[in-house]
Amino acid sequence: MHPLPRVAVFFAVLLLLGGCATTDPAADSSASQSDYSNAELENIREGTYNDAFESSYDPPPATPTLIRDATIMTAAGETIENGDLLMRDREIDTLGTDLSAPEGVQVVDGSGMYVTPGLIDSHSHLGVSATPQVGPHYDNNEVGMATPELWMEHGVWPQGPGFARALAGGTTTALLLPGSGDLIEGRGFTAKLLPARTPQDMKFPDAPGTLKMACGENPKGGPGFPTTRMGTAAGLRSTFLDAQDYHEQWQNWLNDPSGPPPDRDLGMETLAQMLRGEMLVQVHCYRADDMATVMEIAQEFDVDIRSFHHAVEAYKIRDLLAERDISASMWSNWWGFKMEAFDGIPQNVALVHAAGARAIVHSDDDLEIQRLHHEAAKALRAGREAGLDISRNEALRWITAHPAWALGIQDRVGTLEPGKNADVVLWTGDPFSVYTKAQRVWMDGALVYDRTDPDRQPRSDFELGGPIPN
Amino acid sequence: MRLRLALLTVLLVLLPTLPAAAQPTAFVGGTVHPVSGPEIADGVVLLRGDTIAAVGPRDEVSIPSGTRRIDASGQVVTPGLMDAATATGLVEVSAVGSTRDNALDTDDAIRAAFRVTDGINPNSVVIPVTRLGGVTTVASTPSGGAVAGQGAVIDLHGETVDEMLVRDRAALYAAFTPGAADATGEARGGLAMRLREAFEDARFYAENRDDYRRGATRDLSMSRLDLEALASTLDGERPLVVRAARASDIDAALRIAEEFDLDLRIEGGEEAWMRADRLAAADVPVIVKALHNLPTEFDRLGSRFDNAARLDSAGVPVAISTFDTHNARTLRLEAGNAVRYGMDRDAALRAVTLAPAKMLGVADTHGSLEVGKTANVVVWSGDPFEPLTRVEHVFIGGDEMPDDSRQKRLLRRYDDQGDWPPAYDDGS
Secondary structure (H helix, E strand, O other): OOOOOHHHHHHHHHHHOOOOOOOOHHHOOOOOOOOOOHHHHHHHHHHHOOOOOOOOOOOOOOOOEEEEEEEEOOOOOOOEEEEEEEEEOOEEEEEEOOOOOOOOOEEEEOOOOEEEEOEEEEEEOOOOEOOOOOHHHEOOOOOOOEOOOOEHHHOOOOOOOHHHHHHHOOEEEEEEOOOOOOOEEEEOEEEEOOOOOOHHHHEOOOOOEEEEEEOOOOOOOOOOOOOOHHHHHHHHHHHHHHHHHHHHHHHHHHHOOOOOOOOOOHHHHHHHHHHOOOEEEEEEEOOHHHHHHHHHHHHHOOOOEEEEEEOOOHHHHHHHHHHHOOEEEEOOOOOOOOHHHOOOOOOHHHHHHHOOOOEEEOOOOOOHHHOHHHHHHHHHHHHHHOOOOOOHHHHHHOOOHHHHHHOOOOOOOOOOOOOOEOOEEEEOOOOOOOOOOEEEEEEOOEEEEEOOOHHHOOOOHHHOOOOOOO | OHHHHHHHHHHHHHHHHOOOOOOOEEEEEEEEOOOOOOOEEEEEEEEEOOEEEEEEEHHHOOOOOOOEEEEOOOOEEEEOEEEEEEOOOOEOOOOOHHHEOOOOOOOOOEOOOOEOHHHOOOOOOHHHHHHOOOEEEEEEOOOOOOEEEEEEEEEOOOOOHHHHEEEEEEEEEEEOOHHHHHOOOOOHHHHHHHHHHHHHHHHHHHHOHHHHHOOOOOOOOOOHHHHHHHHHHHOOOOOEEEEEOOHHHHHHHHHHHHHOOOOEEEEEOOOHHHHHHHHHHHOOOEEEOOOOOOOOOHHHOOOOOOHHHHHHHOOOOEEEOOOOOOOHHHHHHHHHHHHHOOOOHHHHHHOOOHHHHHHOOOOOOOOOOOOOOEOOEEEEOOOOOOOOOOEEEEEEOOEEOOOOOHHHHHHHHHOOOOOOOHHHOOOO
16 A cells, blocks of 8 residues: 555645645634644644654755666666666656757766666665674664664664665665564664765655564564564554554544643554554564464554565465565575574575565665675576576566565656656666676766766765775 | 394395496586686586596597586586685574584683584585585684684585595684684783783693693693694694784784794685785785675774785785675675676686685695596586576586475475475475
8 A cells, every 4th residue: 555645644634633625724723623723733743743854865966967878777667778868857857769968968978888777775774783883883673572663763873884885886775774673663764875964864755654563583582572473473463452542542632632632652653654554564574474474463453564574485475475465575595594594595586576476685784785786686597597587677676666666665766767766877787797886876866976986986984084095 | 133134234225325436427518617727618527436537628538438428518617616614514593503513602712622523414404505506615614712623624515524524624713803802801912812822832732742741741721632733733734714804913813823833824804905915925815705895893994895806916815705604605706796896707716716725725636627636516507607697517526416405495395386285295
């Protein structure tokens, strides 16, 4: 289910308040019989439907640019040989062959090179498990059985050296997530991987909210935590019951705002949003049976799951994932590091894809986020070895269009189509070759990385004056 | 008597299943990379028994009748790859303690006598997975403490460890890292002090064995077994591999190795590029991970992708490792990434074959396609370093490895969904 755009929520609230749908709440003088003024109700609304921490992302200056004579892999369909791509007004303007260069447009010779959308990672801990990985940098897991009150962006260190590395690897967007140490870890953070001074400066504008949950081995066994999978399932259901109560209290009060409003609860606010379908739910789950249990719980509470993360056994239940339109975020070949990863096979991604579910290659790793294209290539080869007929364009979608869908930003990024954000990578060659590097990376039309120009290679504060010369 | 009869019966039943002496095999027509010499465009590699019988251009190698011919035209033939830093056979599930046998759980900083060999499990499911990635030989290595113990070089084929062993006690492993310093007072100076004390005591022990047996020496800082292990290393029976990342830690390892005349290799070496000339002058080889470029710890702020390329250019012998166990099968991609960041192609292939074999003392039998060497051969559908390239054939000791592993069984069990539960499909 698509998240409701914020404006829809706004109108829904006005309707609940008994007002008529107008674009200016201040003009609505007949809102209710409440003890609260409209302005006060608006503040309460702001608390419940939280608009704090807005994005302040402001891309660097952009020059209209025409890439010429490149092999363009759009991730939307056919590859364009000897293709041209025009970026203008921060968007993909035109794709084709033999385009003429409008006045003032910078022309880039792409002959022998490849073009793809900026790569997207549906699972990263950059910023909360920042390098150097010393104790004071550990901001990944909070203690508590369920901590839906956490916001990932309050732990992101924008100076983490990993951000600039990921960008140099052609990855332009990532879902930054808290860890998996408890049942519900809090809100994720959809980030533009452009190093900045504040997390808000990296926040992907208007990206829908995301919620991170976990099942299986990680959220059990700690002090004060459930010790069994039965306990984690019960804990999740109990928490959702509490959220239903909270949601109902607020619905009732907003229907009739006489008397004091219910107390606010940060965690329950997040879960109430989930129950309203405004959160894209991301669940860390390895084993097939664990995913099945979480799917049942989600159905019980009428919640949609957007993506299972790590999903090492997704291949065992790929038909269920396809039926329920749940994506699977997977590694190309990680396995064996713990019991619930023991059944990992390199064909996982390809089998899920072939079953018609959305397959995603994710990193969960500050090195692999720099080479998602190699990881996709590995998964493609494994699939072909098993006789699955998968095109290169489809494999590219595992690291572009599909993660964009998991993050709910598929209308903005993830393919090269006119009108989409100009997040573009020019590669030195075939992105599925081990020898290929990102030559240039554009974000919203701005050239934010150039392999040949040290002035276009960002570095974190931390690394200034370090052993690697600028 | 009854027991003997039973044994005899078991043997007679097993006899027909024992493999016959391997039929000679020839790979014909591929691009052959012997590593020890230049590539051969239209080559033949002939295996007889467990060794390589001939390598050369097609028109110069005569193939005896009765030989199994494998058409390798359009394909690439290389020696089996070797990963010099794994815990293969020692770790089955990393997070399950009862399946880990690569480190001693002790407060002692010096664990020189610890030998991994008896802990290696030939039935580890990691082994077939690894060799199907073209990796035929690994060093299974210990970790932990200041001196971790002794590793073994094994071929990834055999029913017993004895069959797999290429070289037991192939190297002694130590570390000059903050982690190792934790075991010696949490300061690098304490670590250096403890290492020097250990080697001094071992040297003293070696010179005074009789007095030691009579109890007529001063107190020594280790057990007799640890003293023996260090003493034989001082005698040159095996190299000392030191895990070190920071440039100054590499300096410390070089200094200590020089003081005790040890045959040193550096492992990890994230900042080794800063000491390339010094390492080249001292002819100290380095085992690196190609795919590391982040300041993950304070001792490796200078980690960069072109480390291997820079070391190779300076003349330092370089081996490339995954430093992984379950994914040691990705070794070829590590080598490819070293090329991506500037390393010469031939050097990168050498770094995953002959270079690690030399570093760990097994180059007389391993690491290249040369007559008389062990018949470890891999045939690739194309460039071995490319992720889209398939592994076509893997031979170890002249035996073809079956296209089978626990992962393959899972794949075949789940690749189609029938009316019966998957449990009824054995995946063969």
